[in-house]
Amino acid sequence: MSTASRTGTAPGTVTGAGTGTGAGPGTGSGTGVRRQPVRWLPLAPATLLLLLFLAGPICYCVYIAFTDMQLTGSSHTDFVGLANFRRALSDARFRNAVWLTLVFTFVSSVVGQNTLGLALAGLMRRASRPLRTLTGALVITAWVLPEIVAAFLLYAFFRREGTLNAVLGWLHLPGQNWLFTLPILAVSFANVWRGTAFSMLIYSAALAEIPEEITEAAEVDGASGWRAVWHITLPMIRRSIGTNLMLNTLQTLSVFGLIWAMTRGGPGDRSQTLPVFMYDEAFNKSLIGYGTAVALLLLLVGSLFSVVYLRLMKVEV
Amino acid sequence: MPPVHTVLSRRTRRRLAADAALLVVAAAFVLPLAWLVLASFDDGANLRVRVPASPTLDNFSAVLTDEITFTPMLNSLVLCGSATVLTVVCAVLAAYPLSRYRSRFNRPYLLTILFSTCLPITAVMVPVYGLFVQVNLIDTVYGTALFLATSQLPFAIWLMKNFMDGVPKVLEEAAWTDGASMAQTLRRVVLPLMGPGATVVMIYTFIMLWGNFFVPFMLLLSPDQLPASVTIFTLFGNYGSVAYGQLAAFSILYSTPVLVLYILISRRLGGGFALGGAVKG
Numbered sequence: 001m002s003t004a005s006r007t008g009t010a011p012g013t014v015t016g017a018g019t020g021t022g023a024g025p026g027t028g029s030g031t032g033v034r035r036q037p038v039r040w041l042p043l044a045p046a047t048l049l050l051l052l053f054l055a056g057p058i059c060y061c062v063y064i065a066f067t068d069m070q071l072t073g074s075s076h077t078d079f080v081g082l083a084n085f086r087r088a089l090s091d092a093r094f095r096n097a098v099w100l101t102l103v104f105t106f107v108s109s110v111v112g113q114n115t116l117g118l119a120l121a122g123l124m125r126r127a128s129r130p131l132r133t134l135t136g137a138l139v140i141t142a143w144v145l146p147e148i149v150a151a152f153l154l155y156a157f158f159r160r161e162g163t164l165n166a167v168l169g170w171l172h173l174p175g176q177n178w179l180f181t182l183p184i185l186a187v188s189f190a191n192v193w194r195g196t197a198f199s200m201l202i203y204s205a206a207l208a209e210i211p212e213e214i215t216e217a218a219e220v221d222g223a224s225g226w227r228a229v230w231h232i233t234l235p236m237i238r239r240s241i242g243t244n245l246m247l248n249t250l251q252t253l254s255v256f257g258l259i260w261a262m263t264r265g266g267p268g269d270r271s272q273t274l275p276v277f278m279y280d281e282a283f284n285k286s287l288i289g290y291g292t293a294v295a296l297l298l299l300l301v302g303s304l305f306s307v308v309y310l311r312l313m314k315v316e317v
Numbered sequence: 318m319p320p321v322h323t324v325l326s327r328r329t330r331r332r333l334a335a336d337a338a339l340l341v342v343a344a345a346f347v348l349p350l351a352w353l354v355l356a357s358f359d360d361g362a363n364l365r366v367r368v369p370a371s372p373t374l375d376n377f378s379a380v381l382t383d384e385i386t387f388t389p390m391l392n393s394l395v396l397c398g399s400a401t402v403l404t405v406v407c408a409v410l411a412a413y414p415l416s417r418y419r420s421r422f423n424r425p426y427l428l429t430i431l432f433s434t435c436l437p438i439t440a441v442m443v444p445v446y447g448l449f450v451q452v453n454l455i456d457t458v459y460g461t462a463l464f465l466a467t468s469q470l471p472f473a474i475w476l477m478k479n480f481m482d483g484v485p486k487v488l489e490e491a492a493w494t495d496g497a498s499m500a501q502t503l504r505r506v507v508l509p510l511m512g513p514g515a516t517v518v519m520i521y522t523f524i525m526l527w528g529n530f531f532v533p534f535m536l537l538l539s540p541d542q543l544p545a546s547v548t549i550f551t552l553f554g555n556y557g558s559v560a561y562g563q564l565a566a567f568s569i570l571y572s573t574p575v576l577v578l579y580i581l582i583s584r585r586l587g588g589g590f591a592l593g594g595a596v597k598g
Contacts, residue, residue: 039418039499042410043426046470049407053467054433054441061444069447120342126335135339138346144579146528148550149568153349155553156356156561162364163348193346247435254437257530261550275439282443291443298440306435310428 058299065293071286084293094294096269097277101253104188104273109252112192114245117199121207122229136200143197151261154190155179158262179263183271187259191252198251199244206240207233239312246309250302274298353565362562376566385552385563386570393544393571396458396533397526400465405519407466408473409511413503415474416481417489427478433471442535449536456538465532469522476521480514520582524575545571 065084069077088094120139124132142150157163158178165175178186210233218228234241256275259265265272265280272280274294282291348366356362357376359369380386415423445464446455454460488510492502508515530546537543543551549571553564 040414040422042413043415046407046411046474049403049463049467049470050433053464054436054471057441057445057448058436060448061441064444064447116342120339123335123338126331127339128332128336131336131339131343135343135346138343138350140579140583141350141576142346144524144575145572146530146546146549146575148528148530148546148553149353149572152549152553152564152568153353156352156364157349159364163352163366166365167348193349250435250437254439256439257534257550261530261553275437278440278443282446288443288447292447295440295443298437302435302437302440303432306432309435310431313431 061292061296061299064289065296067289069289069292071283071288077289080289084290085297087290088293088297093269093272094277097272097274097294100184100271101273103184104191104255104259105249105252107185108188108191108195109248110245112188113195113199113248113252114241116192116196117244118203118241120196120200121203122233124204125207139200140197142193143195145194147194147257148261150194151190151258154186154193154258155262158186158190180267183263183267187262187271190258190262191255194258195248195251199248202240202244203237206237210236242312243309246305246312250305250309253298253302253305353568356562356565357569359562362565364561376560376562377570379560380563380567380570385548385567388541389543389545389548390571392458392542393527393546396462396465396544397523397529399459400462400469400526401519401523403462403466404469404473404522405515407470408477408518409508409515411474412477412481413507416478417486427475430471430474434475438468439531442531446535455536456542458537458542461533461536464536465526465529468529468532469525473518473522476518477511477514480517481511484510484514517582520578524578527575 066079066081067077068080068083120135124136127135145153160175160177160180164178168175176182214232214236215228218232254275255273256279259271259273259276260279263271265276269277275298278291278294278298280291281287281294352364352366355366355369358372358374359367360373360375361370362376415427449455449460449464454463484507488506489502492506497505528546530550533544534547534550537547549564549567552567553559
């Protein structure tokens with residue numbers, strides 16, 4: 001990527017994917033489109049799939065969120081306006097899910113993955129080769145493992161009779177039944193274990209782009225250690241930090257399998273983040289309409305983050 | 318000017334400190350993985366990391382049955398394989414005009430694609446379930462594969478376009494002037510050059526789909542159609558008395574393909590890999 005052009009405006013529509021209609025003749029007056037419509041034909045299959053299976057469901061989501069659709073029982077669905085959203089606002093379990101989602105996102109994405117990823121990337125530049133390779137391989141393995149396998153490993157790790165308590169006992173520290181006492185923290189740490197590699201890769205690439213002269217000049221000027229990090233390194237990679245925070249947060253917002261497999265959102269609803277709450281309302285309480293209203297809120301938050309991310313990236317297209 | 322040896326020793330001290338810190342992190346990351354590997358060879362496995370008293374392959378032979386391993390793995394292969402092929406074909410076709418032609422329409426299209434890469438797909442799964450029930454796609458492998466393919470498509474298009482941007486246009490232009498049609502050019506000139514990029518996109522997509530749990534969990538119902546990502550959850554979900562060793566063995570069998578595939582493409586994705594490929598410091 002050479003010089004990135006500025007993104008003047010964010011994409012105008014927040015309705016979802018595929019708003020760019022097929023590139024037939026007559027769309028736009030770009031010379032290429034008008035003169036040779038056949039050139040744009042290869043876009044058709046992808047555009048069709050995106051419209052049918054991504055834009056379609058999103059539009060359907062918007063529609064269902066305003067109805068009282070149920071999984072079972074009454075066969076006809078009525079339009080209920082904002083009832084689902086009013087219900088959410090007065091629902092203590094929804095507020096609990098919002099709170100837990102904030103905790104989960106903050107602990108595992110903002111603090112955990114982001115900070116640990118940056119620390120690892122920084123340490124790897126100084127460490128010896130064997131340790132760099134070893135740590136990198138382990139962190140990336142945790143990332144590549146399928147979600148449910150990771151959930152199973154960490155479930156075993158945090159159980160009362162699991163490895164974490166064994167290690168704590170060996171250090172003469174008190175253990176406890178983590179999945180029962182602190183379930184939201186257990187799944188947050190699980191998500192850190194699983195997702196740190198992504199931040200590590202992004203930050204490794206960002207740090208590698210800092211010119212050697214700058215770091216050397218800083219050392220000559222006596223700016224060492226933390227001061228150099230704070231005043232030189234961090235400002236130089238601030239765009240990567242922004243991008244990484246956005247992407248991490250978006251990924252963390254949509255974590256379902258890891259939590260579902262480790263705790264089912266329990267005990268009670270003490271690790272029930274929004275995706276799990278949404279699933280529970282729609283399929284265990286069969287309130288599809290209400291579950292979809294929650295899904296729509298998640299989508300809106302995700303869309304906001306996406307737009308901010310696009311602005312940050314100053315994409316060169 | 319300080320004497321050289323103090324500078325060196327400071328460097329060395331720093332390196333040792335960094336090594337020690339990485340060692341601590343590596344230990345924290347290795348424990349859950351070590352448990353998996355050790356438990357799979359231990360016929361009395363419990364939830365703690367321990368070296369098996371007498372390493373055995375019993376767990377593996379116990380899970381190598383049609384019901385536990387072969388059918389789910391075959392289902393995964395059919396589901397993820399077909400979705401991957403569909404994604405890559407659509408991505409290659411779509412990326413070509415986006416990479417090669419200039420028009421006012423490129424930019425909004427690409428921004429929309431990039432925007433879609435970030436959408437939390439989890440959130441649309443409830444309405445997708447409702448939609449699939451309405452149009453009779455629920456519990457069909459091809460319907461699930463179509464949805465999976467679409468979920469990976471935005472990122473695949475983006476990645477593919479970036480690879481294509483790195484391939485020079487000279488040869489294509491030569492083919493054009495010789496009067497080759499677009500299809501001929503794509504097949505004889507472009508695809509051979511794009512091969513490595515397309516392979517990376519293909520493997521990356523496959524890895525993502527292989528580990529995807531939520532989509533098949535929602536859209537497939539018949540036990541005989543479920544991929545390994547869902548059957549492993551069902552096995553592990555029967556909380557009561559779990560045969561941890563067998564579950565660990567099956568986890569290893571199920572994870573091996575993606576780990577191997579990742580090693581194949583890690584060089585190519587390497588340091589420059591970042592979502593969107595345009596992350597700059």
